[in-house]
Amino acid sequence: MRRTVLHTGATILSALLLLGLTGCGGSKVLKDSEPVTLVKPLTTVSDQRLEAHLDWVIVRAGPGTWAKNADWDEYLMRARNLSDEPIRITGVTVYDSLDTRLESSANINNLISMSKKTTTRYKAEGVKVKAGVGGETLMAAGAVALIGSQAYAIAVLTGSATGSAAGVAVGAVVLAPVLIVGGMVQSKNKDWVARELVSRHTPLPVDLAPQELQSLIIFFPLAPSPRRIELVYVDSNDEHKLIIDTREILQGLHIDNADQ
Amino acid sequence: MRPAVGILLTLALTQIAACTYGSRYVELSYPPQEQVEMSSPSTQPVASGPRTHYVILAVNDARETSDRIGNVRDGFGFDTASILTEDNIAVWVYDAVSFELARLGYQVLDQYGASSNESANRLTANVRKVYCDIYMVYDGEVTLQATLERPNQEPVTTEYPAKVSSGLSWAGSGSATGESLAQALQTSIRNMLHDFGFTD
Numbered sequence: 001m002r003r004t005v006l007h008t009g010a011t012i013l014s015a016l017l018l019l020g021l022t023g024c025g026g027s028k029v030l031k032d033s034e035p036v037t038l039v040k041p042l043t044t045v046s047d048q049r050l051e052a053h054l055d056w057v058i059v060r061a062g063p064g065t066w067a068k069n070a071d072w073d074e075y076l077m078r079a080r081n082l083s084d085e086p087i088r089i090t091g092v093t094v095y096d097s098l099d100t101r102l103e104s105s106a107n108i109n110n111l112i113s114m115s116k117k118t119t120t121r122y123k124a125e126g127v128k129v130k131a132g133v134g135g136e137t138l139m140a141a142g143a144v145a146l147i148g149s150q151a152y153a154i155a156v157l158t159g160s161a162t163g164s165a166a167g168v169a170v171g172a173v174v175l176a177p178v179l180i181v182g183g184m185v186q187s188k189n190k191d192w193v194a195r196e197l198v199s200r201h202t203p204l205p206v207d208l209a210p211q212e213l214q215s216l217i218i219f220f221p222l223a224p225s226p227r228r229i230e231l232v233y234v235d236s237n238d239e240h241k242l243i244i245d246t247r248e249i250l251q252g253l254h255i256d257n258a259d260q
Numbered sequence: 261m262r263p264a265v266g267i268l269l270t271l272a273l274t275q276i277a278a279c280t281y282g283s284r285y286v287e288l289s290y291p292p293q294e295q296v297e298m299s300s301p302s303t304q305p306v307a308s309g310p311r312t313h314y315v316i317l318a319v320n321d322a323r324e325t326s327d328r329i330g331n332v333r334d335g336f337g338f339d340t341a342s343i344l345t346e347d348n349i350a351v352w353v354y355d356a357v358s359f360e361l362a363r364l365g366y367q368v369l370d371q372y373g374a375s376s377n378e379s380a381n382r383l384t385a386n387v388r389k390v391y392c393d394i395y396m397v398y399d400g401e402v403t404l405q406a407t408l409e410r411p412n413q414e415p416v417t418t419e420y421p422a423k424v425s426s427g428l429s430w431a432g433s434g435s436a437t438g439e440s441l442a443q444a445l446q447t448s449i450r451n452m453l454h455d456f457g458f459t460d
Contacts, residue, residue, distance in 0.1 A: 086370065106346045107285050187282060191342050194283040199327035203348035 026069045027108070028189035029196055036064035038076070042138070042249045050087060050208075050242050051080040052231055057250065060132030067193050071131055072111040073223060073253075074200070077216040081208035083235065089206040090239075091232040092218045094246075097225035097255075098125065104218045106201035108194040114221035122224060127255060129224050134252035224254040286329065286392075286434045288347045290356040292442035294426075314380035315361055315458075318371045319354040322386040322405070330392035330400075330437060332429075343392055343437055353387050353404070353445065360449050364458055382409040383456070388419070390445075392437045397425045400440030402448045408456045418455060422447035 041053035058064040058074035075094070081087045094102050096118065105111055119129045202216045229244040330343030358368040369380065389403035403421040424443040427436050453459055 107344075108283070109285075187341075191283050194344060195327040195342050198344045198346065201346070203346060203351075205348060205351060 049083040053078040071115040080213040096223040130256035288352045316382045321350040333395040398440035400444040402444040
């Protein structure tokens, strides 16, 4: 009986410790993120008014990544107004391989939540989604040249689970400050990632003067093997859509075929 | 019984530490729900003359830091969380200035309408600061640096800082933060428009 109580107490303590350490999520800004040099766009499309380049997609642990355990994709794009009147880009959306429309966001909570929904949706279809895997075509495109290695130090969480029944209560109270500090550190890490996301993203709408070229950094939740990106823009006459076909260049992105 | 109490206490404290201090996201809107009542403005109009019906407006986001628009402080005064927005600050201010000008009877043109309206005033606003410090109350601050160019007159540049303290901060909510910032923006804009003679 006493052994069972001891074991239960130890298990609860371990769970608490992990709770405190993991907090609201495991993302943080990497200190040794690698800069990327864009050599050529992955693809370029245009109509009479607008030209759009998809330069790169930063995925978890891929070239250019700056956050650990990123549950989102960062699309690096450029748009040029080819016309003689101003253009306003009002929306950028991506469609995954199930043709589900995914909205862009710079809100870390939205991105994580929407990525979880995508994973669940694909699981129901019998497809395993894993952030950062696949996308061999993207990697082979050679649009980026890396400086340095891509090795990251990943902290391994370890903890011992010992104590007595009385010690569990005392230990829990004693551990509380440790857990709180752990939780606050975790929360602060997430806050830095949230700030970095907002700082990097291009807020919409984007106004393009005649002939102007602008960079766009757009974040999306995980979009497995995305089919296309849609840029919606308006000029003085009407609303228009420019579609970037991504079926070939981003084929297999986030699709985990390891078990198949 | 005691272990259970200890564990529950720890769980509660952990939750507070890990999640309560998370980043807040604000959707910026205008006008504020509570309109700013203008007392006597601090300065007299610097420009006068017959009212022009058109104003060419341009707004630039010139903030030094663009990653957050505020912070939440805990009971000890420590900065514990960021206030963030996904919105385009320049567009938010442009729409707000347009709203106030339209309220005064002006028609706003974007900078591309300049060539066909040589008699129009040209108003350029650089957004220097948009920030809300949440401690006991919501202290929203907006600073606009505005330049007015009237036909055949020297350009006039003036800075319009505005600070509004509103509401008691119980939870540091995003909507109350947005309201505080909208009120600060309204104060800044109305001071600017009065100074530049748009309200004459």
